[in-house]
Amino acid sequence: MNPVQKALWFVEGHLQNDLSLESIAAACHVSPYHLTRAFAATMGLSLMRYVRARRLSEAAQRLAAGADDILTIALDYQYGSHEAFTRAFRERFERTPEQVRAQGYLAELSLKD
Structure with a gap:
């Protein structure tokens, strides 16, 4: 599973929890910088905008x-x-x-x- 898929999976399971870019990146085993760039390139919006x-x-x-x-x-x-x-x-x-x-x-x- 790529980092964006992992992030989506993690976010969906934790919508009511306190989520930060750092906590999501840690769950995906990538840096916040890498996750930010990969997520935006794949989804067309920032990860935290998606979460909101x-x-x-x-x-x-x-x-x-x-x-x-x-x-x-x-x-x-x-x-x-x-x-x-x-x-x-x-x-x-x-x-x-x-x-x-x-x-x-x-x-x-x-x-x-």
Whole structure:
């Protein structure tokens, strides 16, 4: 398995954990520099941008399924506050978490799978 595949596998298994470039690179047995370059060349975006997009996509799925507490979701996906999560969510999806939860479906959202 190449380092990018290892990174994807590791990230998917640890989305709710505190992830850093260094911890992911260590899990892949490569340097952060090498992983950064390889990931961007393969995926077309930075590794940490991918991590943020995946976390927000997972959060959106939970919200559309009717999750009650937005703060809990924010904390589960490593956002320090409701406000930080809402800001990142709105920037990514052009909707607030409350709107997605009320809508109850993910149509028109560009999820990162």
